[in-house]
Amino acid sequence: MSITRILAEVKSYGKQYMRNKSAAFFSFAFPVLMILIFGAMFGSGGISKMTIQVQNLDDGQYSQAILDLMNKTTLVNIKMISPETNLTDYIKENSLDVAIQFPADFSGEISQGMSNTSALAAKVVLYGDPSQSTFGTVASVVGQVVVQLNYNMAHARPLAEMEVRHVASANYSMMDYFLPGVIGITVMTNAMYSMTAVCATQKSKGYSKMLATTLLRKDEWLVSKFIFYTVLLTTSLLLTYFVGSLVFEMHSSITLLTIVLIAAGAFVFTSMGMLLGTVIKDAESANAVAGAIGFPMMFLSGAFFPLEAAPAWLQAISKGIPLTYFNDALRDTMVFANNASALTNLAIVGVIGVVVFVLASRLMSWKE
């Protein structure tokens, strides 16, 4: 391999890349924007107040007591619906995910239940779409409030309670857990998407043929891309981390292993981009093909949503995705300071990278 040729390729590609405004945006501004937007959304611990629409057909004290308890949770804003309104029509017209109804004589039924042990429990009714996350949250809040009301009326107190403790450090914020996911997505999208497009453009513009007429070898070209993306993405990581730390007081740390991981990520995802590039004929279809592979990877890797509750088959697919191991490794070293686990995940990323690199360099042709 010739260092002169590799560095010339890195320098030339770097110039062309940085002169492309959209590429520069996705490398630097996009991850910073993601951190700022998600930070603004979840920066206060990840929970924001939600509005619950309530129709109270009951005039009694107990429905009011439940509403008071709900207000005290500081999790919800309550908006009342007129008792004259047809609730199901109202929900449809306003596309509500959830609404609560206290039936007429709700308080009367509770009073009756206190004196007659065989009477049925009074019901607070939840209307809505159980597939929506809002429905689940409201159901949880209402359930807890109703349990609390039952304790109050029975003059009982809970004997066991839940206490939440952060695994890594009490100082860590939501953004610290979120940052590795942002880095993972940035590395994947930059390296894989742009390499797919580069390979397609090389073919359609005849650059590959031109390169084949020089002394540059395919493996030198591949290595040059790997070097370029490692430098680019490490810079992007440092910038994102700096902005995140400045705005959200993050405490996760960038270790030497983090940089090694960025290099491994650049290696595996540039190789994947090249592999995809071998089957694409034109630049126009490059983004569509990269997207078809990249988007499922993004969601199935658990970068933003934990997959523990997902079906077993989906979790099995997740185990076959390099981004999963890449994200886990970043989280291991940056948040949990568990370098042993990070190294295991790094090894898996490395093995996948080598396999994809060899495949890409075999299948990629600059000639006929």
Added chain:
Amino acid sequence: MSEAEIWQIEEDEGLITQAYPRRMAKRELKDGIIEVERLSKHYPPDLKAVDEISFTIKRGQIFSLLGPNGAGKTTAVEILEGLREPTSGSARIFGVDISHDYDKIRKRVGILPQNFEPFEMLRPLEALEYWAHLFNMKKSNKELLELIESVGLGGKKDAMGGKMSGGEKRKLGIAMSLINDPELLFLDEPTTGLDPKARRDLWALIQGIKKRGATVVLTTHYLDEAEKLSDDVAIMNKGRVIARGTPDQLIEQYGKETYIVLVGVGQTAVEELAKRGITSHRENGNVVVPVSNPRELRTMFAKLSSIQVEFKDMYTRRQTLEDVFLNLVGQKMDEGVLRA
């Protein structure tokens, strides 16, 4: 160019070295820098893109592969550039079998591919510096600027590749193909789609490259271009070489007639000539009289002078490669497309 002149240029430019001694260069001058033997390229199920072509290209010449689109010119030349594998046959460049040892000669060859596009986001100086490094060469800015000037891009040295005109892009492509000071240069349809001025500029550039001692292999579908530039022409059609020689040889061998052109006369002249038993036809506002044997020209001039036809001027026009192509293929060629 004489043999002595070539030696002088080669010694001046350091091309004659221990690794490439004069005796090797002499052999190439005598026997050919490129030797192609029954070269074929077939594609399934039954396309014979190149069909058993053979030729030798001598050192220091401009050799043109001339033919319509789909004749097999680019396929043939891309085999010689090491970009395609032949189905059968062999080719040697500088005495090296290109199917096995192309890497040994890569540094001595310059290539301008068909439909060349420069890197859109690089300026000429940057592109040339980059390209030099890909040949393990380090060129000073002065050398690169001289190269840019030599291809006529001095006024565009700060323009991005993507912002250049078609002619400027090709000039940059030629500059890139010259970065390694090649002894052999392949130019695949360098003037296709360019305006007449840009074409003439490139012709001058190609002639200049020849003067520097390089051998040029040119593919083109422009008959005037091949005639103007080439020392040696192979006409290709349907994958085969159907005629071979210098433009003069081809015209002599396949051209049928010489013409006398009477300028500024009308249809009445054609009728008048017909009465005297002289065949003629109108062409671009003139009257053209074909003469099958050049030795009969003097007699025909005498006959035409005796006829009472007013004309502004009279000159002879010999057949061109365009006429040769028409005689060989039976169709005219327009922008690479055969027409009835």
